[in-house]
Structure formats: structure tokens, C-alpha cells
Amino acid sequence: MVAAAGWALTTERVAKKPEGLDLAGLLDVVESEMKDAPDRLQWAMNHCLAQIGIDHSEYRARVIGIGERLEVLKDYPTSPGCTSPFAPVWIGEMVSRQQGA
Secondary structure, eight states: HHHHHHHHHHHHHHOOOTOOOOHHHHHHHHEEEEEEOHHHHHHHHHHHHHHHHHHGGGHHHHHHHHHHOOOOOTTOOOTTTTTOSHHHHHHHHHHHHHOOO
């Protein structure tokens, strides 16, 4: 629970105040630990992964590659009209929305 809360706070910072964060280092941790993390922690790490890909285009290809290799939440049931939490799909949808705005 504590680790998931930490990742949630980090995700907020990735989106709003990324200065000083080691995004490449965060991706290293996600890549090595997310696949085997407990569900709640995995969800929080996945959110951070996706947020980095959405907000930081210089990392987008790496983030999508991590998401595709790990396949975390790939088969998560998603209601029609909702965006999948699978990072590559989520990133694609959110970037598309930003570019259309």
C-alpha cells in the first residue's frame, strides 16, 4: 500500500512538476519490477509508466516498448467507450486527444 501511494505521488509529479525527477531511472525500476509486483502496486506503476509516455514524448517509444514487453493489464476488461489501462493503448488514446485539441 505504501509503495503504491509513493508511485501515485510520483505519477502526479510526472504530470505536474517533473523537474528534478529521473524519468529514465523511474522507467528502469518499472521495467524491472512492475511485472511481478502485487496488483495495487502494479496498477500504480503502470499509471506512472503511461503518464511518462503521455507527457514526455522523448520517452514515449521506450515506454510503449516496456508496455508491450511486459503486457501488464493488456487483457484488462474495458467497457465500450472507455480507454484500456494497457499503457500502449492508453498512451495512444491520450496523445491522440491532446493532438486533436
